[in-house]
Amino acid sequence: MSAIAGDPRLIADRPGLAGTLEGVWRRVSQGEIGSLPVVAALILIAIVFQSLNPNFLTPRNLTNLVLQIAAMGTISVGVVLVLLLGEIDLSVGAVSGLCAAVMAVLNVKAGLPGALAVGVGVLAGAGIGLLQGVWITRFRVPSFVVTLAGLLGWQGLLLWVLGDTGTVNLTDPAITNLAGIFLGPRLGWFVGLAAVAVFLASLSRARRRRVAAGLGVGTTGALVARIVLVGGGILLAIAVLDAGRGVPLAMLILLGFVVAFDWVTTRTGWGRHVFAVGGNAEAARRAGVAVDRVRVLVFTLSATLAACGGILAASRLLAVNQSSGSGDVVLNAIAAAVIGGTSLFGGRGTIWSALLGALVIGSISNGMDLLALASSVKFMITGGVLLAAVTIDAVSRRGRQAAGRA
Amino acid sequence: MARPDRTPLLELRGIRKRFGAVQALYDVDFEVYAGEVVGLVGDNGAGKSSLIKAVAGIYATDSGEVHFEGRQVTIGGPNDTARLGISTVYQDLALCDNLDVVANLFLGREVVRPVIPGLVAALDEVTMEQRAIQVLRDLSVQIPSVRTPIASLSGGQRQSVAVARSVMWNSKVVLLDEPTAALGVAQTRQVLDLIKRLRAQGLGVVVISHNLADVFEVCDRIVVLRLGRRAGNFDARAASREQIVAAITGAEFGTPAPAGAA
Numbered sequence: 294m295s296a297i298a299g300d301p302r303l304i305a306d307r308p309g310l311a312g313t314l315e316g317v318w319r320r321v322s323q324g325e326i327g328s329l330p331v332v333a334a335l336i337l338i339a340i341v342f343q344s345l346n347p348n349f350l351t352p353r354n355l356t357n358l359v360l361q362i363a364a365m366g367t368i369s370v371g372v373v374l375v376l377l378l379g380e381i382d383l384s385v386g387a388v389s390g391l392c393a394a395v396m397a398v399l400n401v402k403a404g405l406p407g408a409l410a411v412g413v414g415v416l417a418g419a420g421i422g423l424l425q426g427v428w429i430t431r432f433r434v435p436s437f438v439v440t441l442a443g444l445l446g447w448q449g450l451l452l453w454v455l456g457d458t459g460t461v462n463l464t465d466p467a468i469t470n471l472a473g474i475f476l477g478p479r480l481g482w483f484v485g486l487a488a489v490a491v492f493l494a495s496l497s498r499a500r501r502r503r504v505a506a507g508l509g510v511g512t513t514g515a516l517v518a519r520i521v522l523v524g525g526g527i528l529l530a531i532a533v534l535d536a537g538r539g540v541p542l543a544m545l546i547l548l549g550f551v552v553a554f555d556w557v558t559t560r561t562g563w564g565r566h567v568f569a570v571g572g573n574a575e576a577a578r579r580a581g582v583a584v585d586r587v588r589v590l591v592f593t594l595s596a597t598l599a600a601c602g603g604i605l606a607a608s609r610l611l612a613v614n615q616s617s618g619s620g621d622v623v624l625n626a627i628a629a630a631v632i633g634g635t636s637l638f639g640g641r642g643t644i645w646s647a648l649l650g651a652l653v654i655g656s657i658s659n660g661m662d663l664l665a666l667a668s669s670v671k672f673m674i675t676g677g678v679l680l681a682a683v684t685i686d687a688v689s690r691r692g693r694q695a696a697g698r699a
Numbered sequence: 700m701a702r703p704d705r706t707p708l709l710e711l712r713g714i715r716k717r718f719g720a721v722q723a724l725y726d727v728d729f730e731v732y733a734g735e736v737v738g739l740v741g742d743n744g745a746g747k748s749s750l751i752k753a754v755a756g757i758y759a760t761d762s763g764e765v766h767f768e769g770r771q772v773t774i775g776g777p778n779d780t781a782r783l784g785i786s787t788v789y790q791d792l793a794l795c796d797n798l799d800v801v802a803n804l805f806l807g808r809e810v811v812r813p814v815i816p817g818l819v820a821a822l823d824e825v826t827m828e829q830r831a832i833q834v835l836r837d838l839s840v841q842i843p844s845v846r847t848p849i850a851s852l853s854g855g856q857r858q859s860v861a862v863a864r865s866v867m868w869n870s871k872v873v874l875l876d877e878p879t880a881a882l883g884v885a886q887t888r889q890v891l892d893l894i895k896r897l898r899a900q901g902l903g904v905v906v907i908s909h910n911l912a913d914v915f916e917v918c919d920r921i922v923v924l925r926l927g928r929r930a931g932n933f934d935a936r937a938a939s940r941e942q943i944v945a946a947i948t949g950a951e952f953g954t955p956a957p958a959g960a961a
């Protein structure tokens with residue numbers, strides 16, 4: 294941290310591991326909790342379910358878990374974008390079902406090649422999002438209402454697109470492979486090591502640039518901790534998945550979206566503008582940010598990602614039917630974003646919360662399935678976790694306000 | 700009055716603005732010349748902020764003309780003013796609490812470097828941070844770190860950041876709506892000195908303030924707004940404090956425009 298005039302009251306992290314931990318604790322106690330609660334929750338969930346059923350942490354089950362959350366996580370990436378703006382998109386579930394249906398009908402009934410049908414399905418999502426975004430900004434109708442209408446309308450359109458048959462079964466490998474194939478060990482390790490290498494290179498490049506420019510850098514302890522956590526996490530995940538069926542393509546697709554949108558939101562001017570609009574839309578407008586354009590694009594991306602998630606779900610189910618994208622799809626996607634640590638109040642959060650939150654919801658659901666619990670119990674427990682997450686968000690907001698960081 | 704032989708840098712003619720039942724501005728004329736500091740004073744609700752926001756493109760005016768460097772211009776939004784070289788410190792500061800100081804200083808004008816030339820550009824945080832440190836140091840702004848979120852700064856520190864943001868873009872006209880209201884003694888001095896520096900650099904500066912001592916210290920000319928109308932235009936060296944107060948309150952002068960009115 295670079296103190297401008299060397300303010301002696303500024304609390305800097307002491308060097309070394311103890312100093313780093315102290316800094317983490319200070320930030321947590323001031324409400325800057327970030328992803329910490331959700332990581333703690335994941336560890337707790339793993340311990341609880343593993344002790345109740347030793348099958349929970351097996352490579353086979355973890356592979357299942359990854360496949361189960363791929364669609365939810367992808368949809369949730371779009372939800373995070375919308376939440377960062379301080380808006381909401383309730384239509385993501387219906388859009389995911391509708392776009393999957395468009396893809397399925399084009400492929401199976403109209404004979405369009407699989408890849409092309411996927412492309413049209415994604416484009417349909419983009420078009421829907423554009424329409425909703427323009428509607429919200431042009432007529433100043435709250436996003437809650439527009440996307441609630443969308444939830445109903447797009448679900449109706451889904452039924453109409455599917456027609457009398459009600460169910461379309463998918464057999465085209467171009468579609469079913471999305472959630473159906475796994476990378477062999479060699480390719481899996483190659484991808485994993487490449488990811489670690491890129492991560493290390495970008496970290497060290499950023500650090501070198503800051504040092505060269507005479508700017509402060511974080512403590513070495515924090516840097517090492519990050520490298521160990523991220524690099525170790527990647528390699529461990531690949532080792533575990535390889536012991537099962539290999540790295541699922543669906544996981545790479547989800548991670549690809551997460552990494553790409555995390556980069557866009559934190560490293561580009563457009564991403565900065567998303568945070569600015571979510572923090573203070575009027576200030577952003579006065580600074581010359583094209584606020585409405587940012588909003589329209591975010592809603593377009595949200596529906597596009599919903600379409601991608603719907604297509605992944607269809608690929609896993611090998612079918613699209615009348616209940617595709619309905620039920621708890623939209624609730625899970627929004628809950629995942631919030632549980633992962635993205636604030637409902639706008640301007641605060643990260644794309645990674647989509648993945649972390651989806652992991653929490655997915656592992657609770659997966660663990661309860663292993664224990665053969667009834668749906669009634671599953672719903673109530675998931676509801677409780679969501680309530681806890683939103684409460685943590687609200688309480689930590691108060692903590693930030695008390696510490697002057699709201 | 701001041702330098703009638705020259706074209707004003709910024710000139711407003713007959714600006715009217717109405718909010719519902721309130722006629723906030725009525726046929727207001729205003730001008731600022733290059734190298735001049737104009738004080739805009741008036742009671743609360745006189746229309747000072749509305750005038751600033753009309754120039755800045757925040758509110759559309761109901762009627763009136765804006766001339767910049769002698770040309771008539773239309774101001775459709777904040778980008779138009781930025782392009783002309785007009786920058787503003789708003790009374791409510793207009794900062795994003797969730798973003799840090801660097802992000803706020805560069806909001807809407809982020810420095811980027813190409814990642815894939817012509818297609819993808821990333822924020823150049825290093826350049827922005829260096830520049831931010833430089834700008835704040837020049838203004839002797841005391842903040843713990845340029846990476847602190849605005850939410851954790853004091854009112855005065857926020858105001859300093861807002862002032863810094865308005866003067867770091869080589870503007871030709873700077874509009875300051877109560878820039879020292881939340882500042883301590885030392886910081887107020889910094890801002891007043893800064894205003895003098897801007898004048899020396901040939902900028903046109905408009906300062907709104909309730910502190911008449913400050914106004915008399917830095918301003919060349921003082922324009923008084925009262926109930927949405929221009930109620931006086933004084934040479935700051937010739938006018939007395941009492942005259943200004945009288946124009947603000949309307950005590951001495953009746954409904955007809957005062958003798959000093961332009």
Ligand SMILES: Nc1ncnc2c1ncn2[C@@H]1O[C@H](COP(=O)(O)OP(=O)(O)O)[C@@H](O)[C@H]1O
Pocket residue numbers: 718719721723741742743744745746747748749750
């Ligand atoms: N956005 C707005 N909506 C309605 N009325 C407004 C708005 N902004 C200002 N006004 C009214 O316009 C008048 C002038 O306000 P303002 O320009 O803020 O005064 P000043 O800055 O001189 O104190 C006041 O009567 C105020 O109530």
Ligand SMILES: [Mg+2]
Pocket residue numbers: 747748749790876
């Ligand atoms: Mg005002």
